[in-house]
Amino acid sequence: MKKHNFFAGPSILPDYTVEETVKAIQDFDGTGISLMCMSHRDKSFDAVMNKTVELFKQVLDIPAGYSVIFLGGGASLQFAMVPMNLLRTKAFYVNTGTWAQKAAKEAKLFGEVDDTTVSSKADNYTYIPKGFKIPTDCDYMHITSNNTIFGTEILNDYDSPIPVVCDASSDIFSRPIDVSKYGIIYGGAQKNFSCAGVTFAIVKDDLLGKVDRAIPTMLNYQTHIDKNSMFNTPPVVPIFAGMKTLEWILQNGGVKEMEKRAIRKSTKLYEEIDRNKLFRGTVREDSRSRMSVCFVMNDEYKDLEAKFLDFVKGRDMVGLKGHRSVGGFRASLYNALPEESVDALVQAMKDFEKEN
């Protein structure tokens, strides 16, 4: 029996990814060896690594001059690696929530950081600041494209006079992006890419090598670029699963089609939130995320919150409890979530409204 999986991450992956990973763990590529027990130095895994990089570049239409690498430690380790590799004097952080704040905190260990000029903190991160001027005296601008906790999303690529570094952990592959407008795009795998245990980074090669500090080997992007992510043992299973997700994206029409689906799914759900007298959205309409739909009970129905969570649980839905800093509900609508799961949630909201 399958559940409607609304988890924020690790979260739903395509059945294709899961089934192909199972097959490879049982017998990898006809070798008679499990993917879990296969040396990363074997040519069969070399082919996986090369193919994953190739598909990653194809899916996002990554131009020449960029490298795609796979690392450990999650996006949280990138919060430190980015400034370690790029920050000379000052960096500009757009503060749109918890993750942006955490990223800025690490950067402060390496130089001056402006994370207050452009911030929606005073309004509990209910919107994405717009129309701001990007400072030219900073080494880079850091953004968090999707805010899983508060439910806002940056849906444009900035024309920036300084390199843009983007934490795209939770909305990568959900729309076409113009990679040429970015310096680094990084993210944890466990939403739209793979199971937890691998981190991707798309790095503009000519940004590197400009800081004076000594960088530990494993924390230097150049190490992993030079060794095609095989300086040390890479996370074999998560990389393989990511390759399968990339295949699935291409089989399903690429990121253009992923964007159409994301618009369709999120629009359906926001329309019901706006229509239903029990619920309301938590963020400004122009900043609504397509991936992380946050909503709460209207004040007069606050006491129905636990009851609604029970109600959807009874309809085989998991992961709908909101993050503790916002409360209420959160539906994560990642690429692999079928539209039927959104339909089921919308129907549950309607039925719950009738009953209450």
Added chain:
Amino acid sequence: MKKHNFFAGPSILPDYTVEETVKAIQDFDGTGISLMCMSHRDKSFDAVMNKTVELFKQVLDIPAGYSVIFLGGGASLQFAMVPMNLLRTKAFYVNTGTWAQKAAKEAKLFGEVDDTTVSSKADNYTYIPKGFKIPTDCDYMHITSNNTIFGTEILNDYDSPIPVVCDASSDIFSRPIDVSKYGIIYGGAQKNFSCAGVTFAIVKDDLLGKVDRAIPTMLNYQTHIDKNSMFNTPPVVPIFAGMKTLEWILQNGGVKEMEKRAIRKSTKLYEEIDRNKLFRGTVREDSRSRMSVCFVMNDEYKDLEAKFLDFVKGRDMVGLKGHRSVGGFRASLYNALPEESVDALVQAMKDFEKEN
């Protein structure tokens, strides 16, 4: 069809680990959700994390005052994290090979390092230095308990006046160790613990918090101790698989039995290497590794090397080619390698000798 898997890592895991991981990826713990798609914040995974830590402590009989944590980035990232967290003025590195050297290199970014006083480098790392005096003016001593490339192993726990930090990536769980004699024991998972993608660290709690430098949050052991390895999303699948390997170790008599098997398997193979006129071992007898058995063709038979590799390939053996810095052959005899695989290799060596 199954192969005799002699890979150096990622390498053979118990069938139990592989089969249980497959089951969990198909349906985790009866939840109707794949382990690959399960939130690490769900109580079902919380139970996995707690159980893995508990079994880890049970298997190694870890005393109070130590924490067990799981990280990303591999042992290679630990090469930097150890000095970042512990090195105040000077550290002592026992130089027994490539991995020890790599560890010392990273430490030099953080302070003074003595990695030349005790070293077998001049003899191409063919032995483990013994009888040396551990300096008292260093913050810690670093050792690499098993040397996968050259085939030597430290089989004792040092009585040391300073904390001992041990990279046990490739021989953890292969013998009982007296954890109370160590400050930190760390390692990549992909030999005796799990599939690639997680790193373990056993940390003596009172060693931390003594350095002045600012440590990035993710690189501070204390972060992960305080959050039970859930500060950020942990590598869910590799941790689950590791838990299953720990269960398998206990079901099979624990590390005492693992040691007996390791002695039996490695003794059989070394006896054949010593007996067979075609082959010879590459390291001093008193330093021979039980996990990584390195051997070469005797000089007069050097031209038979490729032929022997073909010969064993024909008998369904993989991973026997030696590391490029030593040449010849390497048989990795990790815990999960059945004795029958060693028997098959010994038989192949005998048959090849007859034919040539």
